[in-house]
Amino acid sequence: METTSERIERRINELWDRLRERGAPDFRDRDDRTLRSFSLGEVAEILGVSGSYLRQLSIDGLGPTPGLGTAGRRSYTLRQINELRAYLASARPKEALKFCPRRREGEKLQIISVASGSASTTTSYYLAQGLALQGYRVLAIDLDPKGSLSKMFGYYFPDIGCPDHPTTMYGALRYDDDRVSMSSVIRPTHFDGLDLVPGTFELEIFERESTKRFDNEDLRHPDASIRMVDALKEVEQGYDVVVIHCGRGGFLTAGAYEAATGVLVTVRPQWPEIKSMGLSLYRFSHLVSLIEKAGRSVNYDFTKYLVTGHDPRDVSQQEAVALLRDWLGDDLLTATVWESDAIRQAWMKNRSLYELSAGEVGRSAYEQAMETLNSTNAEVMDLIAEVWGRPPMYVSRASRTAGKASS
Structure with a gap:
């Protein structure tokens, strides 16, 4: 007789076999990918x-x-x-x-926290890779205990992690004497110039420990979040930009917001999604207010909003985008990331479009999706250039490239 665990495992194996038939990678395979x-x-x-x-x-x-x-x-x-x-x-x-474009002496490290929300994982993934392709030294940090960003980079952790051998930000943030250096939890990726701090269930240990200290030792969110700031200072000389993919954890997210020099908030142009984003902004405001009440100011170089999953032919979405532009003004990025079969196909292959050629997903869909992704990244890179006191150049270059693609 088949036991319950055996039946569940059989279903998992059947699922992965069917997904592999459709070109999806299997997490059971070793993912030694190359670019x-x-x-x-x-x-x-x-x-x-x-x-x-x-x-x-x-x-x-x-x-x-x-x-x-x-x-x-x-x-x-x-x-x-x-x-x-x-x-x-x-x-x-x-x-x-x-x-x-690497930062010069006197130019501060840019830390962009991507708030948890619609397509925040995909946004973090494409932003980190896009920056690396343009010559920036990038560190991506996954604060999601489910490791959603890490899996896209090919890092799979089926177990919950081992407190004695930390592999995530937990190792650099923990409260005991086993705290390790920030550099020891950083892993290289298949993109030259792009490193990753993976995310696993191990991150929940930090949330539990912080909660326990919060309840028993009068610890507050700012007392935990300053640890993120200190950890990043250890490696700031080696990078130009840090992209933090925020999870749902309160203490880790507070750390991401305190360390950030800029915040990127994603939203789909659909009324329920806009409402959900509005509610999440209350949490954003609350965490920042706790840091401010602790006597530490929070001054971002920018807080920007990005429309993702946009179908410009949908009338209701046109109205939603118009509302967002009227409400947010210049805080809403001009470019939007369109809903794209090419992006979905790349996701099924556990790759980004930067990793694939046009022939693998269809040239027309590939070029259209790349145009929206590159335009979004161009705006962010021009924001970074502005902070560093440099003239903008990426948006104009992306516009010229888009014109060539259209013609």
């Missing part, structure tokens, strides 16, 4: 130069040596793209910021 190479045309678009210029550099033996495919087509890995950045910044010093 694809980028065509010469893609690299030219990323760097903002012409393909003929890159081709001539290759012919002259300048910069990294690209791979050669069929018909002599050149391609570059992301590491080689970053090597190209360093070469171009040296060869064309007047355009050094364009090619190598």
Whole structure:
């Protein structure tokens, strides 16, 4: 006779077999993923130069040596793209910021907390990868105990974690003598220049411990949240931008909001979703007020709202977006992320569109989705440039790229 646990396991196996038939990866497989190479045309678009210029550099033996495919087509890995950045910044010093946007001395680390909400995981994923593709040194932090962002990067943790060998922010935040350095919980990803602090059920240990101290030792949210600030200071010299994917935990989320220099709030243009976002803003306000009452000011460089899952042909969604623009004004990003079959297909493959080629999801849908994603990321990168006192350039570049795609 089949036991209950055996029956459940059989159902799980059947489910994964069927999903694999449709191209979805199986978490039971070891996910040693690598990032694809980028065509010469893609690299030219990323760097903002012409393909003929890159081709001539290759012919002259300048910069990294690209791979050669069929018909002599050149391609570059992301590491080689970053090597190209360093070469171009040296060869064309007047355009050094364009090619190598890493922060300079005196420019502060940008910490962007993506509030928990509609498509917040996907937004964090594409923002972190998009920044890395543009040459920023990025640290992504997953504060979701379910590890939703970590799974998208290929990190699977079927167990609840081990307090003696922490793998999440819990290790760098815990209250006892076993607290570890921030650098020890950081893991590399398959994107050059992009690291990750994974999220697992281990994070719930921190929430439970904080709650216990809150009840018994007069601990308050700010007493726990300042630990996040201190942990990030340990590694701030190694990164330009930190993207924090907030979970539902109160103490961890308070830490994300205190550490942040900017906050990104996502919302779908549907009336129930807008109402839900409005309610979540009360929680945002409450956590920030607790930090302020503790005598620590909270001054963000920006708080922006992003419309995701947008169908511009839907009349009710048009009305919802109009309401959001009237209500939020310039705080609402101009670009919206459209509802896209290409993004859904990439998600089914446990990949982002940056990791796939157009042929894997359909060229038209791919280009349209990439246009909305790149436009969103461009606005965020221009916000960062403004904070650092630099002229904006990414939105205008994204607009030119969109025009080429449309034509």
